Amino acid sequence: AQSVTQPDIHITVSEGASLELRCNYSYGATPYLFWYVQSPGQGLQLLLKYFSGDTLVQGIKGFEAEFKRSQSSFNLRKPSVHWSDAAEYFCAVGAVRNYGQNFVFGPGTRLSVLP
Template identity: 90%
Template sequence: AQSVTQPDIHITVSEGASLELRCNYSYGATPYLFWYVQSPGQGLQLLLKYFSGDTLVQGIKGFEAEFKRSQSSFNLRKPSVHWSDAAEYFCAVVFMKTSYDKVIFGPGTSLSVIP
């Protein structure tokens, strides 16, 4: 069955430090991959997405993600974290069904930033 895992429930980093959030999926083919951010009391905002082509994808707010087919991973990175990046981050995967596409979200990783 298709699934999405985010191994880290909560991560704390210092402001200015680098960040990597992990995402792994289980699927027989290459899915469509997304990262969303959810700030307290806010709806989800799309950071970036991957469909095909270059496996390193650039997104908004200085985020990037790298697709690694051999590891079934799509990890999110940021070289220098800002206090405003504290939020919940969700990896999402779209699996293609015969007549429609099914989106599955991971459980999320909560990011805290220490000043």
């Protein structure tokens, strides 16, 4: 069965520091991968997605992610974190079902940003 792990439950970084959030997936076929961000009490906003092609994908708000098939990873990065980036981040894989497509989410990583 498909699964997504995010090893870090909570990460704290200083404003201006670089950030890397880890994501590992388990999927038998070519994965379709996503990163979403959720502010408290809000829905999820898509940051970026990987379907095929270039393994380094650019997203909104200065985020990027790199797909590494050999490591089954899709880590999210940002070179300089802003205080407004404090939120919860979810990695997800698109999983084909007999009725269509499901999205399997990781447990999330909560990001805190120190001034």
